Amino acid sequence: MDYHDAGKAHEPFQLKILKALGEEVTLMKDLEVPHNYLSPFLLPEAVFALPKQDYQALIQAIAFHHERNVEPDSQLIKKALYEDLWPKLTDINEHLATEGANLEERFNRILKQMKKRIKYSDHKTNYVDYVLLKGLLHRLDHAASAHVPIEVDAEQDFKQLVDQGFAKIASDKGVPVEQVYRELQKYAHKHRKENVIIIAQTGMGKTEAALLWASNSKTFFTLPLRVSINALFDRIYSKMNYKNVGLLHSSSMDYLTENLEEDWEVVSEQSRHFASKLLFTTIDQILKFPFLYREYEKELATMAYSSLVIDEIQAYDPKIAAVLIRALEMIYLVGGRFLLMTATLPSIYLETLRESGIIPPEAFQVKTFVDDTVIRHRIELVEKSIVDDVEEMIRLAETKKVLVIANTVKQAMELYGRIKEKTEKVRVFHSMYIQKHRAIIEKELLAFDENEQATGIWVTTQLVEASIDIDFDVLFTEAATLDSLCQRFGRCYRRRQYKKTVPNIFIYTVEPSGTGYIYDKEILERSITLLKSFSGEILPESEKVRLVSELYKRDNLKGTEFLKKFDGALEQLNTFDDYTLSNKDAQRLLRDIQAELVIPCDVYDNHSCLFEQLEQADKEKRTELRRKITRLTVSLRKTAARGRTRKLPHKGKKQNGEEYDLLPWIQILDLKYEFNEVSKTGAGVLLDQEIDNQI
Structure with missing residues (x-):
């Protein structure tokens, strides 16, 4: 951390700060170089005693702790170093309280290491060290900027929460609390240090099993639907009275503001920066890293010391399931661990994991829990x-x-x-x-x-x-x-x-x-x-598990669209080159690719004042207004919306007076909308024949 921002000593950067503080200065745009590209050239001598792979990882972690659209310009970097930074190296070292070396003779060597990016395809060499260095640097840097803790309640063991819930039952029976665990829960706790796949019917206490498996580890708990995630968050926060739990999905801010009387801002901020000990979230928030987007190392490095729970993997589209399987491979590679819980498991997912070139078959346990004495369905x-x-x-x-x-x-x-x-x-x-x-x-x-x-x-x-x-x-x-x-x-x-x-x-x-x-x-x-x-x-429950497993064996899927989508997604993941996508690009790919955010025309007409206020609002007010507007939107497939949408007519103004479109990612949908907030009833968007493929 001492050196990653050393390049901010660059004169053009210092002048920018002075200008932001209100001083009249002349900026030096012709000499301006992103500070992260300069910091590696101010490293101390000791770095170069490290093995080559280690200092390569360190140099790249510093050079790319901000991912930019502009590549390092060797001539401009050299000019900035020779004319500005190296002449004042003594002052820089004194300010940093470190002993930096004059690295002029190492210029080409450092530049070469910066330009030869370490990539996922290098995972058999120094890739993991690089991911951990760069990703944790992102975590530390972002947490410091946001003034939030890096980790909250790191010592908590989730077994304590489960045991508190079971304490009365154990007391009434006069037995230790572990004896009232169900078989699934006993198994999960016994294998808490391992990667596990559990197939279990409804009603066996899977949430408690997941907490027992997570034990004292930082944990991410994912589910397909936000309503399910909200319900689990509320159960842990309110009923189990554990306050260091987080919630992170596309509308989590709305849920927190409406359901927590206090501390919602703290919960929201800690969730957004992955500081929560237990975080309930959707996969698009934390498992985008298989797309190798710019700064993906932050997510992946956090997974290296965390536990991941994926509940109901069979509920995802096969394209998304392919991404999840690649995510598990990458998590295993960096040293994290995972638990897959599901009521039924398509065999093809298990087959693919067992054939992984990264995760050995013996590296995870598979266990099925069914009880055919429990009759639920005829x-x-x-x-x-x-x-x-x-x-x-x-x-x-x-x-x-x-x-x-x-x-x-x-x-x-x-x-x-x-x-x-x-x-x-x-x-x-x-x-x-x-x-x-x-x-x-x-x-x-x-x-x-x-x-x-x-x-x-x-x-x-x-x-x-x-x-x-x-x-x-x-x-x-x-x-x-x-x-x-x-x-x-x-x-x-x-x-x-x-x-x-x-x-x-x-x-x-x-x-x-x-x-x-x-x-x-x-x-x-x-x-x-x-x-x-x-x-x-x-x-019977065992037949449900057996039938789904049989139906989704690879050999039985030949010629189906399902198999084409799954294999196609796996193949596509192999074509992504590191750092070509942005975070938002990756999130769109994982959410569905085809979704469009729309606001029904009569909802827009009834709330147009929010858009008018947004045109004039300051930065703080804009955030609140955007949140209110987002709550008025529907996610619609682009094919269903085609020909039925139009742009918002509202414009904002930049400081230089230039106009820009407000909220260009939201369209007005020219279909009527029906809902009575008093009776809490209504049909929603009134669909016509063209829009028949929503679920």
């Missing part, structure tokens, strides 16, 4: 379209909680409309709500679930599949791929035994929506075939 395959069974849904909803899952928003809205014509006891939830209203509906759904006396129907899409802790009495679902169906099953009789002889899950196999563009047609058809022998029967 299924029935129904050979008709789901829209033709509305009457049965309404009948059962008189006394039960009924969940209806469609494959697309268009189909969900068709069902909702038909049901609403006959009963008021129906709600709908899908992705086509603005963020503000989506948060409201999520709370309503969870409240409905917690109300033991409530009855009625919720029509949803697979938005509710992964890790949302709801427990309905009956499930009506369109046919989908087996892994997706098993996730849907987990929202019915999630916490109870099912003892009746009539089905509690109905799967509709005729013309399921989304076939061919949301779900691979061939895999969906094979899924239906595999389930036919269980129609009218109990579907």
Whole structure:
């Protein structure tokens, strides 16, 4: 840290500081060189006693602790050194309280090391040392600039949190707390120093198992859906009363401001800088490093001394799963550890990990936990379209909680409309709500679930599949791929035994929506075939695991779009060259590539004053206004938005008077929007025929 900013002694940089302080100075733009490119030339003599690979890593870590679009200019660097820095080296050394050497004779040697960048393809040489040096330098530098701790509560052991929760049960039984752990939890704690893949059915205490596995390590916990992440954060923060937990996703700031009465700013800032001991987050925030974007080492170096939990990997698109597998390889390479937890695991993911050229097969444990004595589901395959069974849904909803899952928003809205014509006891939830209203509906759904006396129907899409802790009495679902169906099953009789002889899950196999563009047609058809022998029967937990594993073996996937996407993504990752993408580029690739942020036209009309205020706002006020505006947006596939969007008409002004587009990443969507904030009901964006591929 002593030397990484030594190049700021450069006169043009000092003049910039004086100008920023209000002094009248003449800047020296013709001699200006980024300070990070100068700092390596002010290193002390002792550095060059290091082995060549070590000082190469050190020089590059310093030279590129700011990644810039401009490459080092050897002639300009030489001029800055000869005319400015080296003549005042004695003063610089005195100021830094160090003993720097006159490195004039080493100029070419240092410059050569700067220009020959260490890359991921060098991972068998000094790559890991370089990643750790550069990445941790980023962490330290960013934490210092933001005035936040580098790490918070480093000594905490998460076993203490789990044991506090189990203390009363242990006390009542008169046994040590470890004896009340379930088998999954005992296994996780026993293997806490290892990489582990766990396949376990719902209700086995996977969250506690993950905490026991994490033990005293800094931990990142990822889930596919923000609502699930928010719920787990709240459970740890409020119910377990652990305050050094973090939350990081695209709308985490909104959640924290609305749900924490105090300290939300501290939690938010510590989360953003990875300082939290336990951080609940989405993969796009921390697992972008397989794209080798500029400054990716910050994430990867943090993983080197951390534990990563990936929950429900099967819920991700195969392209995203390919990125996650590469991320696990890179984490293993730098010395971190991982836990994959899932209810079902596509075999191809395990096969790919076992064939990794980086992770030896013996470097991770795989264990399955199922209990077939716990009966949750009796299924029935129904050979008709789901829209033709509305009457049965309404009948059962008189006394039960009924969940209806469609494959697309268009189909969900068709069902909702038909049901609403006959009963008021129906709600709908899908992705086509603005963020503000989506948060409201999520709370309503969870409240409905917690109300033991409530009855009625919720029509949803697979938005509710992964890790949302709801427990309905009956499930009506369109046919989908087996892994997706098993996730849907987990929202019915999630916490109870099912003892009746009539089905509690109905799967509709005729013309399921989304076939061919949301779900691979061939895999969906094979899924239906595999389930036919269980129609009218109990579907044991072990069979769910076995069927998904069988369906997704590489040999059984030949010719499918799923396999093409997965293998294509793996191959594409091999083509990325280090440092060509920005952080935002990588985040877009990991989020979906095709998403566009839009604000429905009537929502825009009702809130245009926010945009007008933004045109005139100062920096602090702009941040607050942008957050409010983002809460009014919907994420829409670009293909669905094509021809329906237009630019915002608002302009901002630079200090020189030049105009620029405000929020160019947000478009106005020319489709109507429906939601009543009093009744907390409405259809959201009113879709037409062109927009039928949302989930």
